[in-house]
Amino acid sequence: MEIKVLHQVMEWNEDVSAQVKRTLGENKVCLVNVMGSPGCGKTSFITELIGLLREEFSIGVIEGDIAGQIDAERIAALGIPSVQLNTDGACHIEAMSIQHILPQFDLGSLDLLFVENIGNLVCPAEFDIGENFRITILSVPEGDDKVKKYPLMFTDTDCLVLNKCDMLPYFDFDLQAVEADYRAVNPEGPLFQVSCRTSQGMEALAGRLKSRIRSELARASEEEAAETAGAKAAEKA
Ligand SMILES: Nc1nc2c(ncn2[C@@H]2O[C@H](COP(=O)(O)OP(=O)(O)OP(=O)(O)O)[C@@H](O)[C@H]2O)c(=O)[nH]1
Numbered sequence: 001m002e003i004k005v006l007h008q009v010m011e012w013n014e015d016v017s018a019q020v021k022r023t024l025g026e027n028k029v030c031l032v033n034v035m036g037s038p039g040c041g042k043t044s045f046i047t048e049l050i051g052l053l054r055e056e057f058s059i060g061v062i063e064g065d066i067a068g069q070i071d072a073e074r075i076a077a078l079g080i081p082s083v084q085l086n087t088d089g090a091c092h093i094e095a096m097s098i099q100h101i102l103p104q105f106d107l108g109s110l111d112l113l114f115v116e117n118i119g120n121l122v123c124p125a126e127f128d129i130g131e132n133f134r135i136t137i138l139s140v141p142e143g144d145d146k147v148k149k150y151p152l153m154f155t156d157t158d159c160l161v162l163n164k165c166d167m168l169p170y171f172d173f174d175l176q177a178v179e180a181d182y183r184a185v186n187p188e189g190p191l192f193q194v195s196c197r198t199s200q201g202m203e204a205l206a207g208r209l210k211s212r213i214r215s216e217l218a219r220a221s222e223e224e225a226a227e228t229a230g231a232k233a234a235e236k237a
């Protein structure tokens with residue numbers, strides 16, 4: 001199986017996230033930026049979600065890693081279009097790279113594009129890659145102090161997923177403390193407890209995601225309709 005591997009575009013620092021958003025909006029594609037530490041379960045989570053969402057949405061995945069194409073191969077094995085982005089050392093993905101990769105997908109036939117960001121709790125939070133929304137994953141074995149230590153990752157997210165909850169009996173992990181720390185930095189953000197190993201909590205999460213994706217796609221359609229109406233009115237004037 002041949003996987004397309006593209007490299008991070010480093011020569012420009014210009015913020016092109018608005019252009020990425022425009023391209024995605026025009027094609028009615030919802031982009032979800034999945035972030036978290038190395039090994040927290042980002043690929044496992046996307047894989048689980050593909051199973052739960054693929055009946056309703058046409059899905060593609062951009063897999064970000066410093067090197068290698070292991071994750072893109074995992075996704076391609078599911079029959080889902082996937083492109084591997086290698087950042088060659090950079091600890092985050094930039095919008096410029098997403099803009100560069102989008103033409104690799106048949107955007108007109110996609111509804112949903114997952115981007116698995118580089119495993120890191122720091123830099124990815126600082127870069128808007130043109131996403132509709134962000135999901136941050138924290139896993140039980142990482143420890144219960146991460147929200148306090150890396151607040152931006154948990155402040156600038158639309159949802160926190162606590163993964164590997166099947167491991168809770170084996171770790172001194174204070175769930176209430178994590179919830180309280182998260183509430184302190186992100187009072188409105190939902191928190192889902194899941195296990196990608198047992199699928200615990202995944203259906204409920206997928207239900208909430210479906211509503212969010214539907215409303216993002218509906219908004220893109222409304223904006224397109226408004227633009228068309230505006231252009232027609234301008235033609236007449
Ligand atoms: N017990 C348990 N293991 C899990 C769970 N989710 C993922 N794993 C395991 O955790 C390891 C890392 O999972 P990945 O999905 O590759 O994690 P990732 O965040 O994509 O990793 P990188 O791409 O390397 O940053 C694998 O061995 C998974 O099988 C879970 O809910 N419970």
Ligand SMILES: [Mg+2]
Pocket residue numbers: 042043044071116
């Ligand atoms: Mg991965």
